[in-house]
Amino acid sequence: MLDNDDGSQIPAPKLKEERKIGEPTSAFKGASWGALVVGMSAYFIGLFNATMELNEKGYYLAVLLLGLYSAVSLQKAVRDKDEGLPVTGIYYGISWFALVSSIALMGIGLFNAGSIILSEKGFYGMAFVLSLFAVVTVQKNIRDEQEAKDA
Template sequence: MASEPKIVTDREEDVEPKIKIERKEGEPTAAFKGASWAALLIGVSAYLIGLFNAGMELNEKGYYFAVLIFGLYSAVSLQKAVRDKDEGIPVTNIYYGISWVALIISISLIGIGLYNAGSIVLSEKGFYGMAFVLSLFSAVTVQKNIRDTEQARERD
């Protein structure tokens, strides 16, 4: 009779483990943290480089810079207030409301500014809008990752 082929399997004890970074339960992966930081840096850098190279008056550049900073702060502040409220951490209604209003105002200011900007071509307006949105979203994600990491490490 012909011999049957032998099935070879890798058992855990036979395989040398690769370097594994210990991640706490609830902590985001390093890849997700890195992607979030990269998105924030790319969004803010693209916005600022575009602003630096724009052929607009210095006061216009200052307006768009201030709107970006205001938007980043308001987005992170709102994310914190929403999460605190969800986790049962006391948040005053005035702070929660102001956070929402600030974010709405910052988005309105960028929208109104870009709509009324006669010196900016449509493609640049789209560029600024997308860089602004990317920056806001990634700032919220970075803040969430930082908080999740801290909470995961505090549990141990």
């Protein structure tokens, strides 16, 4: 509490925590994590409740995991190159290949899935895309936060 000119006390102003340059806001970090949780949860709940064979469920799970990993890997490689850090051409190429492959495998799998109705195909596709976008954003936020701490 602080004393006012007339002797009364007023509450001390809440000190705002300073954000370092380049550090993402808490709201952006929360939204990114939220999008990742929503996308992956929706995808997993859809797989759990699906009437497809277990091997089909495994296929869609593996495609999601490949997509998530390759998206993070590619984002890191692109950013490393942009910041002048060494990235081998083979790693960069494999990262692109893995991401494009996961997207193609998802598209081909959904196109050929006779046991899934069109609205479910759209659901899986959108949950997949949301998860890929969100995992890249989360990885970017983690890296930005670490760089801001190191600066």
